[in-house]
Amino acid sequence: MTDLKRINDIYEMYTSFTDAEPNGKFTFSAKDNLTSIDFESCAGSKILSGYRPPFDATPIKKMREAGGFLQGKTNMDEFGFGTFSANSGFGIPKNPYDLNRSCGGSSGGAACAAAVLEDHVALGVSTGGSIVCPASFCGVYGIAPSYGRVSRYGLIDYANSLDKVGVLSAKAADLGKYLRIIAGKDEHDPTSCVQPDMPEKDRAMKSVAVPKEAIEGISDKVMTHFEASLESLRSMGIDVEYVDMPVLKYAMPAYYVIAASEASTNLARFCGMRYGQQDGDLSLGFDAYFTSFRSKYFGDEAKRRILLGTFTRMVGYADRYYNKALRVRESIIQEYKKVFTNCDAVVTPTMPFISPRFDEIANMSALDVYKADFLTIPPNLTGMPHMSVPCGYSDGMPVGLMFTSDHWNEDVLLSAAVEWEKGFEMKRPEVKA
Amino acid sequence: MDKEIVERVARIAHLDLTEEELERYGEDLSEILEYFQMLDEIPGEDTLGFNPIIVADVLREDEPRMDIEPEEILKGMKTYEGYVRGPRLS
Numbered sequence: 001m002t003d004l005k006r007i008n009d010i011y012e013m014y015t016s017f018t019d020a021e022p023n024g025k026f027t028f029s030a031k032d033n034l035t036s037i038d039f040e041s042c043a044g045s046k047i048l049s050g051y052r053p054p055f056d057a058t059p060i061k062k063m064r065e066a067g068g069f070l071q072g073k074t075n076m077d078e079f080g081f082g083t084f085s086a087n088s089g090f091g092i093p094k095n096p097y098d099l100n101r102s103c104g105g106s107s108g109g110a111a112c113a114a115a116v117l118e119d120h121v122a123l124g125v126s127t128g129g130s131i132v133c134p135a136s137f138c139g140v141y142g143i144a145p146s147y148g149r150v151s152r153y154g155l156i157d158y159a160n161s162l163d164k165v166g167v168l169s170a171k172a173a174d175l176g177k178y179l180r181i182i183a184g185k186d187e188h189d190p191t192s193c194v195q196p197d198m199p200e201k202d203r204a205m206k207s208v209a210v211p212k213e214a215i216e217g218i219s220d221k222v223m224t225h226f227e228a229s230l231e232s233l234r235s236m237g238i239d240v241e242y243v244d245m246p247v248l249k250y251a252m253p254a255y256y257v258i259a260a261s262e263a264s265t266n267l268a269r270f271c272g273m274r275y276g277q278q279d280g281d282l283s284l285g286f287d288a289y290f291t292s293f294r295s296k297y298f299g300d301e302a303k304r305r306i307l308l309g310t311f312t313r314m315v316g317y318a319d320r321y322y323n324k325a326l327r328v329r330e331s332i333i334q335e336y337k338k339v340f341t342n343c344d345a346v347v348t349p350t351m352p353f354i355s356p357r358f359d360e361i362a363n364m365s366a367l368d369v370y371k372a373d374f375l376t377i378p379p380n381l382t383g384m385p386h387m388s389v390p391c392g393y394s395d396g397m398p399v400g401l402m403f404t405s406d407h408w409n410e411d412v413l414l415s416a417a418v419e420w421e422k423g424f425e426m427k428r429p430e431v432k433a
Numbered sequence: 434m435d436k437e438i439v440e441r442v443a444r445i446a447h448l449d450l451t452e453e454e455l456e457r458y459g460e461d462l463s464e465i466l467e468y469f470q471m472l473d474e475i476p477g478e479d480t481l482g483f484n485p486i487i488v489a490d491v492l493r494e495d496e497p498r499m500d501i502e503p504e505e506i507l508k509g510m511k512t513y514e515g516y517v518r519g520p521r522l523s
Contacts (some may be wrong), residue, residue: 054505102488121489147485162482168440185461191484193491253469264446273519278511282520289445303448307439307458308465310446321469333485334478367468368462383485407486 004071010090010099010432011113016040017072022068028178029113030123032073032090033080034165035154036060043156044076044106046089047111047297048276057154058189059123059131059165059182066181071120074109079263080127080158081301082106083369084361085134089299092358097397101355104134107168114168116431120167121178126256127375128157131137131166132388136350136400139390139426141417142168146407147383148195150179150257151186159262162255162380170428172421175387176202176414196408202415207239207343208403213248213377214348225392226349232391233347236419241343247335250328251378257312257325257372257380260407264309267302270294304366325336333382345413348375350388350400377406387413390422393427434462 001009002019016030016039026133032034033043035053042048060070073145077087085108093108095101103112107124107147111134114122124131126144144166153165167178179385183324185193208231220228230240272280272293298306312321339346350374364372379386384404389402401420405412439459444448450458511518 046484050509052509054501054508148488187493190491191486191488194487194489210441247475250472250475253472256465257469257472268447273517274510280520282511282518284520286520287521291447291449291480294447298448303450303454304458304461306448307442308448308462311434311438311442311462311466314442314445321472323481324472324477326481326483327479328475329485330478330480330482331475363465367464370465 003021007116007431009034011094011096011112013074013093013103013116014072015042015044015075015109017091020171022069022071026068026069026121027071027119028063028068028121028123029072029074029110030060030070031107031110031125032076033125033156034060034123035156035159036070036073038104039073041073041156042090042276043080044078044090045090045297045299045302046277047270047294051276053154055154058151058186062182063123073165074107074113074122076109077106078299078302078392079267080106080125081127081263081303081305082103082128083133083372084313084356085109085359086361087299087301095355096431098355100357101397102358102361103135104137104351104355106130108134108166111135111140111142113428114140114170115136120169121174123182124166124168125155126166126380127162128259129373131168131388132350132402133373133378135332136167136263136354138400139398139429140164140168140170141172141175141387141389143178143179143346143387143413144380144385145410146195146385147359148191149385149408149410150182151184151189151192153186153188154333157266159259160266161262162259170426172389172417175417179414181412185390199411201409205238205344205416207241207344208233208345208347209241209243209339211245211248212242213245213362217352217374218349219353219392221354222349222399225394226401229391229401230277230347232423235424239343243337243339245335247332248378251332251381252370252374254325254328254332255381256308257321258329260305260309261313262309264306264313267306279395281358294317301366332371334377336382336384336404337406344405344409346404347417348402350402354394354397354399365369376400383407385410385413387417389417390424390426434459434466
């Protein structure tokens with residue numbers, strides 16, 4: 001058995017991979033919702049089993065052109081629907097610090113690969129926190145850039161006004177190095193074509209704001225490390241101030257309405273023709289065929305979000321939910337812009353608790369899981385770049401610190417990550433024998 | 434959310450749900466939507482954007498080209514004489 005196969009058998013971070021000797025300048029993995037010609041791309045869903053795309057997603061294409069060797073596709077919640085990577089159709093990735101706990105989600109496999117593999121960079125995708133949450137739980141660095149910074153061509157959509165491709169690594173400098181490779185305008189994705197260029201030299205972070213509303217409901221274990229992190233930032237010469245951002249509490253419902261609405265339309269394409277599984281009974285009529293197929297292969301959370309998103313767009317409800325959520329998103333963007341007139345970044349814990357055990361996750365309701373995202377949702381809803389850095393360990397489990405900056409100001413986050421790393425002692429997980 | 438509405442939504446979404454699923458998803462959606470009522474508290478902006486950034490139309494030159502050969506795309510599909518096979522129309 002090869003070393004990689006042995007490691008993957010333990011952690012289940014890959015849905016498919018090659019154990020061939022890497023032959024590139026660097027080795028990387030890609031989340032399973034990014035299409036690639038040499039691996040299946042299933043987005044964690046049984047409905048896409050067997051799907052071999054005929055093209056590479058732009059971020060993967062750019063990584064290969066830069067000399068990267070794609071080692072495999074990382075496990076994830078089905079279509080990105082989850083916070084713990086427990087909703088995959090292909091096994092559940094295990095936290096490298098405790099196999100009984102979650103890697104976080106939905107880019108759980110990506111964070112796990114970044115944590116357990118040496119000199120590895122993982123491409124992840126974030127819709128509501130799916131890069132920073134697993135980065136926090138697995139003790140690595142992770143950045144989700146501004147919406148539109150990285151082309152989404154070849155990304156299997158979850159929610160197209162929210163999806164962002166980003167980078168995870170155990171090394172802070174990798175975030176900037178590889179983000180610059182995958183960023184840039186792409187004629188295949190018009191939302192990538194309005195971006196300003198990233199500056200060649202990253203600007204220093206000088207001041208941060210802590211929203212008072214965002215530090216309510218944080219577990220003691222996380223809060224202890226957050227407060228110590230603020231002291232560390234001060235010792236780095238960064239001003240820390242507290243601000244009021246009362247609209248942040250509306251981000252979670254606004255996000256889930258928009259995300260589910262968009263997901264319910266995006267998933268309409270999966271009907272048993274053209275992609276993945278196509279084993280339905282073709283003698284059935286159109287409606288019966290599509291219905292039987294979707295009912296058989298979509299997982300539990302996918303069905304829940306399709307129902308939620310279909311409802312929030314229905315005649316009679318759309319104004320109250322979908323259209324209202326879009327207006328609330330604008331309010332939250334304005335609130336952030338106001339705060340950024342006086343500081344470079346907003347800082348909060350990444351997640352309100354350390355990675356939960358799988359038995360604890362099994363006892364959470366759908367709403368409990370959605371609420372767990374309340375810190376990571378605001379920057380995602382507003383399309384603002386955000387990053388998690390490891391900031392401590394509680395009961396042996398990593399704790400993450402999240403920075404959010406204004407649209408297109410990734411460079412301020414990248415410089416902060418490199419400075420942070422100089423004063424932080426990372427404890428890489430011991431890879432099981 | 435009562436069972437009739439869940440059934441109606443499921444029909445629109447092309448999902449065939451069991452009795453147990455109808456009940457469970459109905460309870461979940463009721464709890465979720467009750468929480469989402471907080472959106473009624475905030476007026477929101479007068480304008481609404483479909484993207485979080487301003488997106489402009491970006492058009493390339495209208496020149497025909499082939500990025501991927503159709504045969505490559507058809508390899509993953511059920512086909513008959515070059516056509517994609519689908520269910521009956523009626």
